[in-house]
Amino acid sequence: MLIKVDTRMVTYAHLVFNQVKYPNPFLWTALIRGYAIQGPFKKSVMLYNCMRREGIGPVSFTFSALFKACGAVLDVSLGRQIHAQTILLGGFASDLFVGNTMIGMYVNCGFLDCGRKVFDEMPDRDLVSWTELIVAYTKSGDMNSAGELFVGLPVKDMVAWTAMVTGLAQNAKPKEAIDYFERMQNAGVETDEVTLVGVISACAQLGVSKYANWARNIAEKSGFGPTHNVVVGSALIDMYSKCGNVEEALKVFEIMKERNVFSYSSMIVGFAMHGRAHAAMQLFHDLVKTDIKPNRVTFVGVLTACTHAGMVEQGRQIFESMEEFYGVAPSANHYACMVDLLGRSGHLKEALELVQTMPMEPNGGVWGALLGSCRIHGNPDIAQVAASHLFELEPDGIGNYILLSNTYASAGMWDDVARVRKLARKKGLQKNPAFSWVESKEGVVHEFFAGDMTHPKCSEIKQALDDLLERLKANGYQPNLGSVLYDVSDDEKKRLLKTHCEKLALAFGLLSTDSTIRIVKNLRICEDCHLFICGASQITGRDVVVRDNMRFHHFHDGKCSCGNFW
Structure with missing residues (x-):
């Protein structure tokens, strides 16, 4: 029965279950777990209700399966009802395995504070309890809480260290990420490709060759060199590009035995940010000749390359072919790239028309691209239109006020400059120092x-x-x-x-x-x-x-x- 549930045959397992005259709690739990893993998830709860009506008492694994099902459908209301059951039936709320899955349910549903409360009330905790919350805090951007938990963690394994390294890197704290990685190495904890991608990302943010070479050496010594590891190789391409060494990025790309869409996209984006538009376009054409399909990031890279080289017609062709030839529907990011391309090339009215005819609501990136182009070409009228939308979408974005103010300043409209700067001061916004x-x-x-x-x-x-x-x-x-x-x-x-x-x-x-x-x-x-x-x-x-x-x-x-x- 349990074997059937662990395969893609949960329906067949249910048929077998129905043939059992007096199923015990473990058989009920096995079927509940099957639906919790494969879906439909809410059928797990329906089975639990049937089980209770039959007078069958649950076991701890019953609740762990139910919490996983609630987390999968993001139904915190149902999860709270199951939580109440663990208390009413006595003893289950203090079970370690149940507590861990309960934390996971609350975290998945976005109720991190509830997950923390469960953690604080647990009589016993294991590594899973700690790392579940640490990972959740890093994903939410609360690195202080993650750090406090990490300090209190009795035994720090690779998962916990990796959560801190990647979390700090993802939250724009590259120096701290590298510091944690060095501490991890000094503690003798093994490194995997996820940890390496985190520290490589941190090095990319710093943009310093010293760290780039250091990260590459560690990857090689750890057995995750780019020649045979496509994940680390793709990360290294991105890192070298952001450290200003696109030639080294290309060398990494060329020695990779295996390449995927992320490898190609990283290299195309690298060429784009260095102004090598023709190389980016050539690599894109090489990509489409393979069995690998370009994705959204690929097209962001190609359109960015066109933007940086002022290749308006080529950009138009790529943009218009995305969905028809490659099955990738343009997102707001792709529209932002096109607005940037048109605007920087001086086609401000066409850029505005594109924004106004978008199939989705323009986001801050789209209006920001238009405002930046107005600053370059000194068009205060369209700048005002873009800025008015940005002030609503990003009321605390000081950069929008600066761009509008600078556009007015370029046009010698000093009264308007003073008005915008006064408005920013009134909102308590301060310019980031250069x-x-x-x-x-x-x-x-x-x-x-x-x-x-x-x-x-x-x-x-x-x-x-x-x-x-x-x-x-x-x-x-x-x-x-x-x-x-x-x-x-x-x-x-x-x-x-x-x-x-x-x-x-x-x-x-x-x-x-x-x-x-x-x-x-x-x-x-x-x-x-x-x-x-x-x-x-x-x-x-x-x-x-x-x-x-x-x-x-x-x-x-x-x-x-x-x-x-x-």
Whole structure:
């Protein structure tokens, strides 16, 4: 009977069950468990009710199966009724196995506080009890509660460590994720591919080559090298791309014995963010010749590649063929890519029309793409339309207020600039400070904030910046004063531009490295800094790679890979 239930033959098992004249609690539980695993899930509860009417008492495994069924259909009301039964019938609520599945039910239904209450009231707990809640807290973004539970966990196994590493990485805490991973290694806990993907993701967020090489070495030593592990290989492709080394990402892709849609998509997205649109398109064409079907991420990568290269017609063709030829219905993310492509190429009215005719309600990403394009092309009218929707969808999104304010500033509409900035202040919103970081040849990461001259080598940095500025001016460089969106004098604008964080990072990079300078910035690089670094790459003979919040810029001999289109 139990064997039948564990296969895809639960209906047949039910027929066999009906032939038993006096089924015992274990037979009832076996059938309840079968429906709890395979569905229809609520039939488990119906069987339980029949069982009780027959006067048959449940066993602990009966309740664990019922809680799994309630969690599967996300029916917390029914789950609470079962919870009440465990108390009324006596003793079951304190059973370890029942308690664990009860926690899982509440967590799956989104009632984490109820799951925590069950945990706190359990007389005995095992590793499953602890890790169930730790994983739930990490998924909800409550890393403080997850960390507190983790500290109290008597024996920390691979699942618990992995939950913390991946949770921190997924919640934009990459340094903490790497710290936990190192502690995990020091504790002698075995690593699996899930843990590795978590720490590789953390390294990708930092964008520093030191960590990228470190993660690759660990993967190889742990027996999860990219040659034979498609999951780790795909993660490494993504990591190297985000660390500014798309060439190494391509090497990983090429040595992989097995590739799937995630491998191809990661490589296509990597090419896209580095402005290598033609390589992305070629790889997409290679993909569709295989048995692998492109997915939504694949098309986001291809459309992003078209956006970064201004390939409007190719983007239109890909977008229009998604559903017809590949069976992938465009989502809001794909519409956002198309709006970005049209808008950045100057087709703002067409972009607005596309938004207004979407088959689904436009989300913040769609309106944000349109607003960003208005900032680039200085169209305050359409910017106001986009911003009005964004203020409703994302009332606390300071970036939307900044983009609208900057659009007005570019048009010299200073009264409107003041109005928008006042509105943001009234809502208590504060602008995220611009900062950049650069890696020295010793592998140490140095952070620089705009206007901040507190670095230990600030005098050398200032001197290097002054010398570079004079050489650039002699070569024809003139500061782009339009990059300062404040109503101040030209001299003040020049002073502000001089200490932008990416310029400080560049000067430090020139002093502390003798190879390619790799800079990461948390915001979009401004027009003046882009012009400045272009010139610097020519007169110093040094390659510079800048990763901003939009894409990568590869500066070489006075030119940028973006073609001044970003």
